[in-house]
Amino acid sequence: MTQHNTAGISLPSDKSPRLTPEQQLVAEYYQHQAMLCQWFATLLSAELDSTTLQAYMAGDAAPLLEELALLPELTESVHALEHAITGLSVLEQPRLELAADFASLFLSDARHSSAPYASLYLDEGRFNGPSAQRMQQRLAAAGYAVDEQFKEPTDHVAIMLDYLAESYRRLALDPTPEAEANVARFVSGELASWLPALATRARQTDTASQFYPALLALLAAYIEA
Template identity: 60%
Template sequence: MMHTTAAGTCPPLSAEHFQRQALLCQWLATLLARELDEPTLQAYLAGDAAPLLDWLAEDGLAAEARRLRQALATLSLLAQPRLELAADFATLFLGDARHCAAPYASCYLSERGGFMAEPAQRMAERLADAGVAPAEDFNEPADHLAVMLDYLAGGYRQLAETRTPAERDSALAGIGQFLRQELCSWLPAFSQRAARLAPASAFYPALAALTEAFCRHRLAEAETT
């Protein structure tokens, strides 16, 4: 996904703020769903990710945004950036769940650390209740991080459409509960696993750290409102 709107501040807890969070959730979900294709990679190398990273920096995630920005800047130093990034994606996210940074909640929250456990069932129920389903070309369990971030984006879009303080507070409480129970409960371990691996580029470890910090930041916002 590419977005080129100029970054700028927006009032906290405004419709614009929540729309921005939805967009950032979807961007992170896109990056975690599959390897970057060549056109998207070239767009990012040309600076198309800068506005999104600026938004994150404005919102208190300057260190994490700077780390991902620096990782993007060094991709051009790789002999074959797209192929080496694809190899990194496979190493970090598609390997043995016991040793890689598997992007599934079940691998961290279930008793045996396996796939398709209670977190996947809970997430599937959430999706069914919301009347949504993962894209047909994305054949992953419901507790894949990209699916969960896309669901969170939908929550922020709904939040942006609330009309009264009571509606906003109720919707924000629901988002806070989802973040606390279903994302922030395992993303630190996910980020730590990614940091321990040694891919060709720092891109995906930086992305994992940014995603964890973003969700933690959103939880703090929901709980202090």
Template identity: 80%
Template sequence: MTINNAAGINLPSDNVPILTPEQQLVAEYYQHQALLCQWFSTLLAAELDAQTLQAYMAGDATPLLEELALLPELADSVQQLQQAISHWSLLEQPRLELAADFAGLFLSDARHSPAPYASLYLDDGRFNGPTAQRMQLRLIDAGYSVDEQFKEPADHVAIMLDYLAERYRRLALDPTPEAETSVAKFVSEDISSWLHEWAQRATRVDTASQFYPALLTLVAAYFTIA
């Protein structure tokens, strides 16, 4: 995880509420949203390690991708990502080549790459702009802090998705209308509003694998319907 939850969201065992069937469905929906956001965040926070790479090549991501493909709006994006993963076996050194793709896409000069910072898209290309400052205040208000090992500003997409995953976990426990409205506003104004441009930039960069361009396309499509 890219953020540390200082406040905590777990309920004491003797205070766990008894949910109606409808409430249980709502809780499961938000838990699933949290799972997806956490997965996207993890993939976008750092290069794939050897263990994850081997797991994906063995098909560990297939059940989740097949579930996403059931949504018509995501079917094409999922297929592109699955094809990219299936082509890893054609690379001479998959881990090194994917790490090079990650660096070329996300760690290069922001003027020529799809840098993963919301401010660059929402604040007229300014690095660490008002969007980053607003995101930092959200983290403070929620009792979160960025992991010291993840030396990125608060508007890095992995941090924003990690934060959103935590918000969804809170909604699973207490889905008040106010909290739901707040999360929906955050998604529409601070996340989905720039992801398509980000994904389009990625398609214009030469990469050894189409994994990351396909991943960004899927993430952008997902938040269009989230």
């Protein structure tokens, strides 16, 4: 979804200073948060392909969801998503019906869908408003741009989560107080401020499966937590 304008960020090599146990825990924590944000971003950037869908229906997501469910703030949302995944097996054509859900939720007219753009919720319903402009500035400052094949405004939830994942990767390498504060401000001001409303819209939309509404509810709870 995003492409680096530079060579990217490399993990510390064997020649890097050894981390203390506390530093190692911090690095692992931020790497894990990056993985979770990337997971959400991937699921919300495009329809599930057949291989991924079959993997989910076979239980491949269970370990990750079980881990998330250990957080009391996420338990209810995790169970709802688990129930939605289980329910995919009763659909006649799961992939096609999920694709239709994706289209009706995220690709339809914003007045009648759960349009996944921050501007719609934070800028009085104006697309490509200040929220998108701020996001574009962040992407430029971070040194990467949106992949040309992902033809969405920069305030699309998947792009914002992808950016957050990269921010966590950078924190894993250099967790300065300033960088941590910047990420915290982004999470609270640019994501937590509108994701609950997105999740509510999705829940109110008629869909064949509860997969995407449950996924968005879990995302909103995760960002809040």
